[in-house]
Amino acid sequence: MSMAQQAEPAVSPPxxxxxxxxxxxxxxxxxxxxxxxxxxxxxxxxxxxVMVFFLFAAPPVRDGGSMANILYQSSVIGIMALPxxxxxxxxxxxxxxxxxxxxxxxxxxxxxxxxxxxxxxGVVVALVVSLGIGAFNGWxxxxxxxxxxxxxxxxxxxxxxVNLAVTKLVTGNVATDNISDMDGFDQAKALFASSFDVAGVxxxxxxVWWLVFAALATWVLLRTKYGNWVFAxxxxxxxxxxxxVPVTFTKISLFMLVGFGAWFVGMHNLFSFNTxxxxxxxxxxxxxxxxxxxxxxxLTGGAGSAIGPVFGAFMFGMVQQGIVYAGWNPDWFKAFLGxxxxxxxxxxxWVQRQATRR
Amino acid sequence: MTDKTPGTHGSVRExxxxxxxxxxVELRAAGKSYGNIRALHGVDLTVHPSKVxxxxxxxxxxxxxxxxxxxxxxxxxxxEFLVDGEPVRFSTPREALDKGIATVYQDLAVxxxxxxxxxxxxxxxxxxxxxxxxxxxxxxxxxTADEExxxxxxxxxxxxxxxGTLSGxxxxxxxxxxxxxxxxxxxxxxxxxxxxxxxxxxxxxKYIAMARDRGLGVIFITHNPHHAYMVGDHFSVLRLGTxxxxxxxxxxxxxxxxxxxxxxxxxxxxxxxLAQVGGVDTEELPEEGxxxxxxxxxxxxxx
Numbered sequence: 001m002s003m004a005q006q007a008e009p010a011v012s013p014p015x016x017x018x019x020x021x022x023x024x025x026x027x028x029x030x031x032x033x034x035x036x037x038x039x040x041x042x043x044x045x046x047x048x049x050v051m052v053f054f055l056f057a058a059p060p061v062r063d064g065g066s067m068a069n070i071l072y073q074s075s076v077i078g079i080m081a082l083p084x085x086x087x088x089x090x091x092x093x094x095x096x097x098x099x100x101x102x103x104x105x106x107x108x109x110x111x112x113x114x115x116x117x118x119x120x121x122g123v124v125v126a127l128v129v130s131l132g133i134g135a136f137n138g139w140x141x142x143x144x145x146x147x148x149x150x151x152x153x154x155x156x157x158x159x160x161x162v163n164l165a166v167t168k169l170v171t172g173n174v175a176t177d178n179i180s181d182m183d184g185f186d187q188a189k190a191l192f193a194s195s196f197d198v199a200g201v202x203x204x205x206x207x208v209w210w211l212v213f214a215a216l217a218t219w220v221l222l223r224t225k226y227g228n229w230v231f232a233x234x235x236x237x238x239x240x241x242x243x244x245v246p247v248t249f250t251k252i253s254l255f256m257l258v259g260f261g262a263w264f265v266g267m268h269n270l271f272s273f274n275t276x277x278x279x280x281x282x283x284x285x286x287x288x289x290x291x292x293x294x295x296x297x298x299l300t301g302g303a304g305s306a307i308g309p310v311f312g313a314f315m316f317g318m319v320q321q322g323i324v325y326a327g328w329n330p331d332w333f334k335a336f337l338g339x340x341x342x343x344x345x346x347x348x349x350w351v352q353r354q355a356t357r358r
Numbered sequence: 359m360t361d362k363t364p365g366t367h368g369s370v371r372e373x374x375x376x377x378x379x380x381x382x383v384e385l386r387a388a389g390k391s392y393g394n395i396r397a398l399h400g401v402d403l404t405v406h407p408s409k410v411x412x413x414x415x416x417x418x419x420x421x422x423x424x425x426x427x428x429x430x431x432x433x434x435x436x437x438e439f440l441v442d443g444e445p446v447r448f449s450t451p452r453e454a455l456d457k458g459i460a461t462v463y464q465d466l467a468v469x470x471x472x473x474x475x476x477x478x479x480x481x482x483x484x485x486x487x488x489x490x491x492x493x494x495x496x497x498x499x500x501x502t503a504d505e506e507x508x509x510x511x512x513x514x515x516x517x518x519x520x521x522g523t524l525s526g527x528x529x530x531x532x533x534x535x536x537x538x539x540x541x542x543x544x545x546x547x548x549x550x551x552x553x554x555x556x557x558x559x560x561x562x563x564k565y566i567a568m569a570r571d572r573g574l575g576v577i578f579i580t581h582n583p584h585h586a587y588m589v590g591d592h593f594s595v596l597r598l599g600t601x602x603x604x605x606x607x608x609x610x611x612x613x614x615x616x617x618x619x620x621x622x623x624x625x626x627x628x629x630x631x632l633a634q635v636g637g638v639d640t641e642e643l644p645e646e647g648x649x650x651x652x653x654x655x656x657x658x659x660x661x
Binding site for chain 2: 219225240298
């Protein structure tokens with residue numbers, strides 16, 4: 001599934017007594033065609049096209065600072081799009097991913113503020129809560145056999161309500177209190193929400209995290225047992241179980257990975273804005289899912305990559321900011337999103353047909 | 359082939375294995391009830407190394423229940439199930455696999471979108487390196503998969519292609535090669551030829567013979583007596599959950615097997631009905647005596 005792999009020939013020289021022969025039924029298609037058939041390449045070209053378009057249509061985009069901003073926007077979507085994409089390859093999706101981000105931030109913020117703890121305490125508890133939500137989603141799914149749509153729709157509604165109600169109960173307000181003067185805040189901010197200087201341009205650290213996570217996810221997906229299992233449970237759960245893949249473990253851990261992503265983005269939001277609005281996050285889950293789908297992950301599972309969603313998220317960030325820089329009505333963003341999504345789905349469908357044609 | 363001994367029809371004959379080796383898998387009067395439904399009753403089955411045991415039967419005859427017991431998906435509720443002479447009771451397919459009993463299901467063999475080599479090693483991947491950077495040994499896996507497939511006579515141009523692009527027969531063969539490679543001693547094939555064309559079935563039958571020649575005991579489940587007779591060493595016919603016939607190849611002919619499979623008694627009755635309806639030239643149909651085997655005349659069987 002990787003671009004690196006296809007360089008080497010799959011058939012090694014004949015070790016067996018039988019002479020090397022081919023079944024003569026596969027015709028090697030030209031390299032360009034084979035590359036184009038890969039969804040990651042398609043979305044990469046799409047992202048390049050969108051970037052070139054805005055470089056012309058919106059001159060401010062050409063500025064380094066704007067580019068850094070676009071990358072920042074992309075990274076906040078992209079960090080979450082990665083685990084969402086892995087989960088999707090594993091055959092499930094998570095509608096609660098958007099509000100789970102806010103839940104995580106609220107937990108850390110309110111816990112540290114109300115109990116006057118070091119913020120790291122809140123950060124750790126938030127991680128436990130986020131992983132717990134993921135584990136709950138996965139466990140419910142595996143135990144009940146319900147579709148992930150229903151299970152995570154339930155979690156989505158629960159979290160949405162809990163976010164608002166508990167915040168109001170604890171703070172008497174719709175937002176949490178400012179925690180910027182608390183112990184450990186600066187350390188945590190350095191990790192989750194700092195900036196650094198690259199040739200006079202301030203780049204947010206989330207961009208680095210995004211690319212590090214993407215590289216890690218790619219490696220895990222293509223080069224480890226676990227990655228193999230992810231593809232297998234998404235592609236055909238029953239087959240995977242029959243050959244001894246731990247399906248339950250794989251599914252639950254994928255949901256927990258989404259929990260981890262939600263925690264990370266939640267911490268970023270908390271430490272860059274100091275407070276959390278309890279009603280936020282609704283609708284974000286669809287952005288993540290869309291980025292993953294545009295990045296070439298099959299909604300039905302079993303195919304996709306970690307690098308595709310990186311380009312998918314970049315495309316989103318580019319369009320979102322590009323529209324602003326071009327001085328257009330930002331409402332166009334959602335319309336554009338829809339068009340990109342449909343286009344990507346059609347391409348995916350075509351790829352799947354190619355792959356399963358007998 | 360025409361070695362018919364009408365006197366012993368229907369009785370379960372002794373399987374006279376010449377080399378007298380110990381059976382790998384043995385069922386003794388095994389049965390399975392689901393609540394008050396008796397799906398399988400009093401079934402004897404032995405699987406020897408380098409022998410193909412064919413289990414034939416119509417839909418609902420209990421073939422699936424039988425393989426589910428042996429492959430560890432279900433447990434038997436009566437009789438005995440022995441592996442290497444030891445009574446066993448599997449609770450998961452993994453336990454059966456650990457005993458060397460591998461099942462190749464008709465549809466559940468592979469993950470279509472994954473490359474051939476990944477499918478080959480799925481669930482038993484080769485890895486290298488210490489833990490935090492433990493990774494798949496892709497070169498070794500590809501090389502091994504290619505070797506093993508070639509040993510089974512399967513030549514593929516590109517192991518990187520999704521296994522879904524292979525034909526049904528090829529996929530079945532990859533699944534068989536995989537089971538052989540992972541140390542299966544007993545191979546259960548659940549209707550491997552049911553969804554295949556004539557030529558593809560031939561390919562699969564060839565690999566069954568090849569697996570047998572490599573010393574595996576094969577349980578070949580089918581409802582096609584012709585396919586069974588091509589490779590089988592012992593034939594067991596199930597009907598309504600009981601053993602209707604159990605005979606070595608030397609004591610049963612294809613014709614007799616076909617009759618058992620076709621359900622001789624039902625056919626005879628059907629012929630009678632057709633004659634009454636009229637419009638069907640019953641003279642053209644086979645004689646009632648040919649259709650009706652003594653075993654079929656006592657439908658419940660005796661075992």
